[in-house]
Amino acid sequence: MKIESFQTYIVPPRWLFLKIETDEGISGWGEPVIEGKAATVETAVHELMSQLIGSDPFRIEDAWEKMYRAGFYRGGPILMSAIAGIDQALWDIKGKAFKAPIYQLMGGAVRNSIKVYSWVGGDRPSNVGAAALERKKAGFTAIKMNATDELQMIDSYEKIDDVVARVKAIRESCGPYFGIAVDFHGRVHKPMAKILAKALEPYNLMFMEEPVLPQNNEDLGKITELVKTPIATGERMFSRWDFKRLLESGNVDIIQPDLSHAGGITECKKIASMAEGYDVAVAFHCPLGPIALASCLQVDATVYNAVIQEQSLGIHYNKTNDLLDYIKNPEVFEYDNGFVKIPQGPGLGIEVNEELVKEKAKEGHNWRNPVWRHEDGTISEW
Ligand SMILES: O=C(O)[C@@H](O)[C@H](O)[C@H](O)CO
Numbered sequence: 001m002k003i004e005s006f007q008t009y010i011v012p013p014r015w016l017f018l019k020i021e022t023d024e025g026i027s028g029w030g031e032p033v034i035e036g037k038a039a040t041v042e043t044a045v046h047e048l049m050s051q052l053i054g055s056d057p058f059r060i061e062d063a064w065e066k067m068y069r070a071g072f073y074r075g076g077p078i079l080m081s082a083i084a085g086i087d088q089a090l091w092d093i094k095g096k097a098f099k100a101p102i103y104q105l106m107g108g109a110v111r112n113s114i115k116v117y118s119w120v121g122g123d124r125p126s127n128v129g130a131a132a133l134e135r136k137k138a139g140f141t142a143i144k145m146n147a148t149d150e151l152q153m154i155d156s157y158e159k160i161d162d163v164v165a166r167v168k169a170i171r172e173s174c175g176p177y178f179g180i181a182v183d184f185h186g187r188v189h190k191p192m193a194k195i196l197a198k199a200l201e202p203y204n205l206m207f208m209e210e211p212v213l214p215q216n217n218e219d220l221g222k223i224t225e226l227v228k229t230p231i232a233t234g235e236r237m238f239s240r241w242d243f244k245r246l247l248e249s250g251n252v253d254i255i256q257p258d259l260s261h262a263g264g265i266t267e268c269k270k271i272a273s274m275a276e277g278y279d280v281a282v283a284f285h286c287p288l289g290p291i292a293l294a295s296c297l298q299v300d301a302t303v304y305n306a307v308i309q310e311q312s313l314g315i316h317y318n319k320t321n322d323l324l325d326y327i328k329n330p331e332v333f334e335y336d337n338g339f340v341k342i343p344q345g346p347g348l349g350i351e352v353n354e355e356l357v358k359e360k361a362k363e364g365h366n367w368r369n370p371v372w373r374h375e376d377g378t379i380s381e382w
């Protein structure tokens with residue numbers, strides 16, 4: 001079998017899909033995207049794919065090493081996201097060719113399903129508390145919320161009180177054992193991160209995410225000295241080489257590589273194995289589309305230390321939304337009591353609705369991260 005051709009599709013709300021075709025009629029799908037830079041990643045996909053046309057799609061490790069090593073420059077969000085989507089599509093092809101779900105080709109399953117969390121938003125404590133309770137009633141056992149817009153180096157204790165009030169509202173509406181994760185989103189500078197972490201500690205969080213920016217990961221030790229709360233980070237780290245120092249530091253409890261940003265199925269399985277050696281858990285990051293989610297679930301099936309899966313389906317997970325619209329078999333994501341079952345179909349287990357993808361690609365998208373500014377006019381962390 002040979003890789004014959006490929007197409008990329010920029011589709012709403014902010015995604016990029018890739019289809020790779022072989023000379024034997026089997027094709028596979030990937031989702032190579034970094035939010036806000038879809039067109040840049042698309043260009044990288046085209047450059048990388050030009051070196052794969054004509055090669056054997058089953059030699060995924062070889063394709064990965066070629067994309068990673070032969071280019072001299074390596075790593076970072078753009079290249080690793082491009083590699084990620086190509087890698088997913090090659091695994092999808094291989095699974096379909098062998099008529100097996102990808103996890104069967106990766107050593108087989110250690111679990112049948114994985115716990116998921118939903119995201120909740122809202123400015124007022126009462127709204128956030130009610131939104132979390134709706135998720136709980138819909139079957140979720142855990143949610144994640146953003147802490148705040150930004151906390152600058154020195155900032156107001158009023159903002160700290162506001163975050164605490166929202167977390168308290170969820171704790172009160174959903175009870176003592178409901179999972180609450182708080183995403184600091186790298187928006188909280190170190191001096192205030194210490195204060196916020198301490199203020200949230202009494203609420204028994206499931207985890208605190210990106211308490212500092214990944215560029216400042218050495219400061220995680222300052223946080224772990226202060227609080228017992230599990231620390232999660234990794235959505236902006238892109239390879240084993242990015243994760244190795246973090247794991248060696250001992251200052252992380254849950255890593256969150258993204259299957260569409262960090263080199264795909266092949267690389268994320270390896271990152272997860274490294275973490276297992278440090279007794280560190282994995283919660284794959286995935287605020288993305290159906291191909292990314294399907295890829296995560298295949299790897300979750302094989303990773304012993306995977307503890308929970310992010311996914312962008314919320315309270316309406318059993319109704320129509322962007323993620324489900326793009327596939328012909330939305331029932332493949334089967335939710336039950338806060339868990340989603342591992343899909344069992346060949347490859348990624350999803351049937352992409354190609355007609356709709358083509359239709360939506362005519363519309364495309366121009367999604368950009370919003371730009372925020374502080375009172376004094378300076379740019380805010382997003
Ligand atoms: O943990 C999350 O899902 C967020 O941090 C998103 O990745 C971020 O807003 C970029 O889309």
Ligand SMILES: [Mg+2]
Nearest residue numbers: 183185209235
């Ligand atoms: Mg995050």
